[in-house]
Amino acid sequence: MIVLADSEVLQLLDMPAVIDAVRQAQIDHAMGTAALPAPLAAAHPTEDSMFLSMMAASNRDNLAVVKLLADIPSNSKRGLPTQRSTVLAVSASDGKPEAVLSGPSLTRFRTAAATAVATRALARKNSSVAGFVGAGALAHAHLNALSTEMPIQKVLVWSRSTERRHEFARIARERGFEVDVKESPEEIVRESDIVCTLTPSKAPVVRGEWFGAGQHVNAVGAPPRADHREIDTAGISRSSVFVDSLPGALAESGDVLIPLQEGAISHAHFRREIGQVLAGHHPGRVSDKEITLYNSLGTGLQDLAAARLLIDAAKKSGLGTEIDLLK
Known part of the structure; x- marks a missing residue:
């Protein structure tokens, strides 16, 4: 071996x-x-x-x-x-x-790859502005992966760490992207076609009231714990939610489990796995105004x-x- x-x-x-x-x-x-x-x-x-x-x-x-x-x-x-x-x-x-x-x-490579696959399947085809909430190593991998699958021209970035957000911006500019460093997650969400949340947050850092028609969101960063989430209940409720694995999401995703416990949505809200879309078993996005959200836990x-x-x-x-x- x-x-x-x-x-x-x-x-x-x-x-x-x-x-x-x-x-x-x-x-x-x-x-x-x-x-x-x-x-x-x-x-x-x-x-x-x-x-x-x-x-x-x-x-x-x-x-x-x-x-x-x-x-x-x-x-x-x-x-x-x-x-x-x-x-x-x-x-x-x-x-x-x-x-x-x-x-x-x-893990970093396959996570970013899975996000890119989901984004290509769910986002509007002309999506060109990618926003990153978080600017660590996972964000760099996501920029690499997304730019492979989507026509990304402009990149927006926010992080709690000023040093990280400016380092991410420097590297993205060296790769030829137009880059804006933002002062809040809200600015990222309101100005992006594609949003990637990449923080190990316990409390939501992104609110559904900021979502715009036709947007695609990738919720990636929260650890596999039922009490951790990056997206608030309104964001989950407003979105058509796709998961990598339904059993996995129902076992360990706070983004899924907390809205369920609150009674804001039902289990039917999450019965779309991204593999079913890729295999042609589910249509995925059905209109340019629909808000789609990929809840990534990662799978074996x-x-x-x-x-x-x-x-x-x-x-x-x-x-x-x-x-x-x-x-």
């Missing part, structure tokens, strides 16, 4: 290839040729830490994977990432260990799609460390 460190994952991943792989994986799920159970969560008995097991299996890729995601808020006080993850991949045909992969860069099947690319690329390039667990 191959072991890949995060630096090697970064060398091997190619965003257009990840986008194509994630799109196909979500179609496979809708067609019944890939398995995607709901994630399992284990809370730390004494600390505010959560451990999430994300699984998937695919006929096409002949892989089964499990990613263990550790969400540890107290890590921020230690100067460590609040989320860490590792992916184990085995052959779906005989169970042979294929790879152990560092999770952070893999997206991890699997990226893992397949990494394993194949590592074998060709010679990167990674080969070990034999079966000796």
